[in-house]
Amino acid sequence: MPAEGKMKEVTSVVNAVKDAKIQCPLVGSWTNFVTINLVANTQLAVGGRAAMCFLPDEAKPLAFVSKSTYINVGTLQPVALQALTEAAKAAVELGKPWVLDPVAAGLGDTRTQLLNALKQYKPSVIRGNASEIIALANLWGIQTEKKGKVEGVDSTDTVDAALSSALELAKWTGGAVAISGETDIVLDINNTYRISGGSAMLKSITGAGCSLGGVIAVYAGVADPLTAALTGSVVYKYASERAAKKGMGTFSFQTAFVDNLSLLNADEVEKYAKSHINS
Numbered sequence: 188m189p190a191e192g193k194m195k196e197v198t199s200v201v202n203a204v205k206d207a208k209i210q211c212p213l214v215g216s217w218t219n220f221v222t223i224n225l226v227a228n229t230q231l232a233v234g235g236r237a238a239m240c241f242l243p244d245e246a247k248p249l250a251f252v253s254k255s256t257y258i259n260v261g262t263l264q265p266v267a268l269q270a271l272t273e274a275a276k277a278a279v280e281l282g283k284p285w286v287l288d289p290v291a292a293g294l295g296d297t298r299t300q301l302l303n304a305l306k307q308y309k310p311s312v313i314r315g316n317a318s319e320i321i322a323l324a325n326l327w328g329i330q331t332e333k334k335g336k337v338e339g340v341d342s343t344d345t346v347d348a349a350l351s352s353a354l355e356l357a358k359w360t361g362g363a364v365a366i367s368g369e370t371d372i373v374l375d376i377n378n379t380y381r382i383s384g385g386s387a388m389l390k391s392i393t394g395a396g397c398s399l400g401g402v403i404a405v406y407a408g409v410a411d412p413l414t415a416a417l418t419g420s421v422v423y424k425y426a427s428e429r430a431a432k433k434g435m436g437t438f439s440f441q442t443a444f445v446d447n448l449s450l451l452n453a454d455e456v457e458k459y460a461k462s463h464i465n466s
């Protein structure tokens with residue numbers, strides 16, 4: 188796509204970055220206890236406000252005060268089936284966007300039952316690694332070709348191998364799907380973008396993907412689902428690239444990464460988006 192051909196997308200991304208900082212949308216999150224702190228801190232870094240909940244009775248009131256909802260199925264607790272289903276239902280009934288991270292889709296009956304229960308609520312954005320996107324499309328029965336293998340929470344598939352699954356998921360939800368990896372793919376039924384760059388050091392900290400989902404939920408509070416997914420992808424590539432230094436340790440990288448997210452400069456994000464969003 189020539190530079191002038193993607194100006195609309197670049198402008199939308201820059202506006203979402205600015206609007207999140209101005210509007211500070213509250214995002215209600217239902218996420219795993221491995222990465223909950225990183226999710227909240229990255230949401231704050233890009234301008235959002237964070238609230239993490241666990242209990243079923245909190246689903247409706249949290250959705251009511253939130254601009255968007257984030258649901259991550261990483262570490263399911265006994266109340267998760269009821270709580271997460273009610274959180275998705277409440278978001279939909281209130282006409283608010285919600286983002287799903289189908290962590291380790293296919294692992295165990297509880298997770299499968301929950302992800303199947305969430306299907307009817309059609310997430311505005313699905314964000315997962317390649318194997319999770321493939322596994323979710325299989326689980327939801329919207330893709331007949333059986334492929335893909337999630338190893339715990341890790342992907343064993345390439346982003347391109349998940350492209351057709353992502354498209355099928357987008358056809359079902361009518362929303363956006365983001366596949367993360369060395370080059371991310373963000374798509375809806377009409378548009379497909381590839382976002383290059385970033386740092387492979389994101390693979391050395393836990394929760395880069397989980398927090399990306401949480402940050403996309405912040406942007407979904409100020410922009411349409413496709414723009415939100417695209418913005419999250421671009422700022423993760425941008426901030427991780429700036430954070431990584433030769434010889435750096437993994438925790439110093441995590442700190443520098445969150446710092447760079449908190450210091451996003453709209454002009455620099457614009458420049459980065461122009462050269463890293465491809466069709």
Ligand SMILES: Nc1ncnc2c1ncn2[C@@H]1O[C@H](COP(=O)(O)OP(=O)(O)OP(=O)(O)O)[C@@H](O)[C@H]1O
Binds near residue numbers: 315342392397
């Ligand atoms: N090789 C790589 N080079 C650059 N960026 C990468 C690479 N691999 C992953 N990323 C980036 O890391 C972030 C997280 O993506 P990843 O696919 O690792 O998610 P995930 O497997 O769900 O992670 P987690 O479950 O640990 O949260 C994304 O922003 C993605 O673009």
Ligand SMILES: Cc1ncsc1CCO
Binds near residue numbers: 219222261
């Ligand atoms: C390591 C891990 N285990 C369950 S959730 C999670 C965070 C990355 O998905």
Ligand SMILES: [Mg+2]
Binds near residue numbers: 290316340396
């Ligand atoms: Mg993950």
